């Protein structure tokens with residue numbers, strides 16, 4: 001009887017992003033994806049959020065590799081951070097590795113990281129793991145589902161996928177192979193993408209976007225067209241380029257990642273644009289607007305992106321105006337709506353015509369909607385079902401689909417980050433927890449920590465009050481102060497009386513403590529904080545950060 005397989009969820013179950021899962025078999029660990037998450041607006045100053053690496057660090061010697069399902073940042077973007085501490089090979093398609101490579105290279109880790117390219121349908125051993133790479137369609141080319149052939153049956157990880165019957169490259173999600181696994185050995189456990197589980201019906205095909213783009217390009221004759229989409233969405237870029245070339249335009253990229261990724265797509269033969277139709281952004285200046293199509297980054301309204309700068313009139317290469325049409329071939333990720341709206345407003349003010357997914361079908365999602373998940377479930381017929389990849393509501397919606405498609409209620413498990421599952425002869429059960437909190441990145445510092453973030457939130461929302469007092473510990477007298485310095489609490493000129501009163505309240509508290517024999521600086525600081533906090537709260541109903549500074553002579 002083989003030991004059970006353990007599955008450890010390190011991220012992506014309870015949020016969109018930082019997808020990361022570990023599978024343990026015969027004492028070895030295989031990671032599936034290691035992604036990042038973009039911060040919420042209340043995570044002040046945070047650049048990125050990563051999975052908690054605590055558990056992985058402890059298991060370092062047992063990790064045999066990471067399998068990357070596809071090249072999106074929420075699946076490979078945390079690798080460059082984990083690879084600073086640990087070393088293991090990365091397996092994935094040429095596109096997946098090409099996209100992951102950029103970041104790893106930037107971090108200077110390429111020299112000691114082995115990238116191993118796999119082909120569609122390939123089955124290979126990684127340590128004790130028997131791993132099969134099943135093609136799936138998604139919003140980045142050459143994505144994979146992962147089938148692990150374990151002593152306890154097949155564990156199928158759907159990856160991010162959709163069931164597009166007419167994808168741009170004709171490479172469909174391999175339902176035939178999944179059906180074959182289901183009817184031969186059976187699928188013991190299915191872990192499936194929940195992102196769009198709440199959306200009813202079927203996602204539109206990516207090729208439908210191409211038809212809309214061709215139509216729009218024909219209508220915009222004589223005007224310069226600037227499009228924005230995810231730089232990794234090579235099929236979208238292909239369709240934009242096709243529409244451009246068909247209408248006698250040349251294409252130029254704007255934004256570093258767009259340039260790099262187009263180069264990657266052309267090199268791998270995934271993107272095909274006639275050589276004569278690709279020009280450098282430096283060379284479009286003199287061309288008639290109607291002969292140009294610019295493919296830009298910044299579809300999420302990122303303020304420092306090419307499009308973000310363009311909307312503020314700060315782009316080095318292009319000044320947008322009345323001769324321009326901007327097509328946002330994208331959809332705002334939750335949390336980015338505000339930024340996208342600001343970009344649209346900025347462009348409209350400059351006289352630009354803006355076309356976005358709200359007014360034309362210029363975007364199609366890359367994630368399966370409810371009907372696609374139902375189809376997938378009816379083919380895979382898993383013995384156990386665990387929704388992954390999504391906020392809790394998406395996981396719940398996906399679990400319901402599992403039950404709707406005939407899975408017994410007790411065989412559909414709702415898991416969250418940190419949960420540990422064991423799959424053995426007795427079935428699947430939740431057996432433990434590992435740390436799986438957010439790891440905050442600000443600049444190059446790894447862990448900012450929950451405490452720092454809490455402080456920043458208080459500072460941003462309530463401001464800070466610094467109280468400085470100097471005491472003579474030998475005599476037990478206040479020498480100078482209390483002096484109060486504030487930022488973001490009250491408008492100082494109007495608050496002079498208030499500050500004077502606060503000083504008096506603090507002085508009284510400090511003198512009381514000194515009189516009762518207190519000489520310990522930390523204890524005095526606690527007294528200062530309490531007195532100042534009480535006064536501030538009573539008089540202003542606010543709770544700024546109180547920073548007491550007691551100096552002794």
Ligand SMILES: [Zn+2]
Nearest residue numbers: 070072138160
């Ligand atoms: Zn994805």
Ligand SMILES: [Zn+2]
Nearest residue numbers: 072074075160
């Ligand atoms: Zn994803």
